[in-house]
Amino acid sequence: MSDLIKTPLGRFRLVAFLEGLSYLLLGFTMVLKYQYAMPLPNRIVGMAHGVLFVAYVFLLIQVSLEYQWKFKKVILAFLASLIPFGTFYAEKKIY
Structure with missing residues (x-):
């Protein structure tokens, strides 16, 4: 794991x-929020997803x-x- 980072x-x-x-x-917690009136898991996962998305974009720029x-590779990433599932697919095909 340490080699990865x-x-x-x-x-x-x-x-x-x-x-x-x-x-x-986030898709799972959306079901909890709207089907079972449980908004807290969605709020927590939504915040984590937002932070990870911003980190992804910043790291994409750095990398x-x-x-x-090439520009095409950056746009595809x-x-x-x-x-x-896009980042899982890109893991195998782009990076």
Whole structure:
């Protein structure tokens, strides 16, 4: 695990995984909020997802500059964060 966070790309990949996971959890907590009137889990996961999304974008910028990624690759990595399961797919195909 410590080897994963030693490089900017490793940190980016970790945050990408966590961001994707939080996106999926957000869908689950939406059901809790609207079907079972339990808004607290949605609020907590929503805040975590927002923080992870911002971290993802900042790390994407850092990694793209440091590794001199082409613009198309950066755009695809960004778009992957907007689609459920997108960061998991991008993990295998883009990074």
